[in-house]
Amino acid sequence: xxxxxxxxxxxxxxxxxxxxxxxxxxxxxxxxxxxxxxxxxxxxxxxxxxxxxxxxxxxxxxxxxxxxxxxxxxxxxxxxxxxxxxxxxxxxxxxxxxxxxxxxxxxxxxxxxxxxxxxxxxxxxxxxxxxxxxxxxxxxxxxxxxxxxxxxxxxxxxxxxxxxxxxxxxxxxxxxxxxxxxxxxxxxxxxxxxxxxxx
Numbered sequence: 001x002x003x004x005x006x007x008x009x010x011x012x013x014x015x016x017x018x019x020x021x022x023x024x025x026x027x028x029x030x031x032x033x034x035x036x037x038x039x040x041x042x043x044x045x046x047x048x049x050x051x052x053x054x055x056x057x058x059x060x061x062x063x064x065x066x067x068x069x070x071x072x073x074x075x076x077x078x079x080x081x082x083x084x085x086x087x088x089x090x091x092x093x094x095x096x097x098x099x100x101x102x103x104x105x106x107x108x109x110x111x112x113x114x115x116x117x118x119x120x121x122x123x124x125x126x127x128x129x130x131x132x133x134x135x136x137x138x139x140x141x142x143x144x145x146x147x148x149x150x151x152x153x154x155x156x157x158x159x160x161x162x163x164x165x166x167x168x169x170x171x172x173x174x175x176x177x178x179x180x181x182x183x184x185x186x187x188x189x190x191x192x193x194x195x196x197x198x199x
Contacts, residue, residue: 003045009123011041012109018048019091019110020098027055035091081107083124087117088132097130100186102193122150127197132159144176155196159184
């Protein structure tokens with residue numbers, strides 16, 4: 001697969017697909033090392049693809065099917081799920097969400113910091129940003145405004161313990177964000193997503 005011909009949006013989608021794949025434990029550790037290494041997105045994708053080709057039972061047909069999904073004009077691409085960005089330097093939360101019931105409604109991409117998250121919100125036309133980074137309560141409204149300048153319909157979920165006296169915005173499709181406590185409760189998160197996106 002020649003990833004140089006892919007758009008940035010498709011590269012992030014491919015990266016997300018590769019993170020969801022099941023691998024032996026030793027290969028999973030190697031993928032974590034690649035994710036945390038100071039590499040470009042292209043280099044990370046190449047490294048993970050190279051690792052997959054070395055695994056027992058690797059099938060080139062599977063790689064060709066993935067390439068077909070990313071090819072312009074492929075009919076299945078017109079029926080995409082809504083896109084969501086997870087702002088978190090580590091992939092564990094993204095993987096958890098990608099394996100949850102939310103996968104039927106949302107397609108997840110990972111951003112390692114807020115700058116990359118804002119870029120992906122615009123590039124992928126994301127409808128949701130799940131932020132697992134420390135954002136002080138006083139800065140959440142500002143971040144929500146920045147996101148909405150890039151994608152007017154985007155909503156946010158901050159994973160953080162709510163501060164004393166802090167109130168969540170009124171539930172419903174018109175509210176810009178929700179604050180959910182950690183550790184993550186998937187049922188609570190699914191409910192917040194459906195409230196925010198009106199689904």
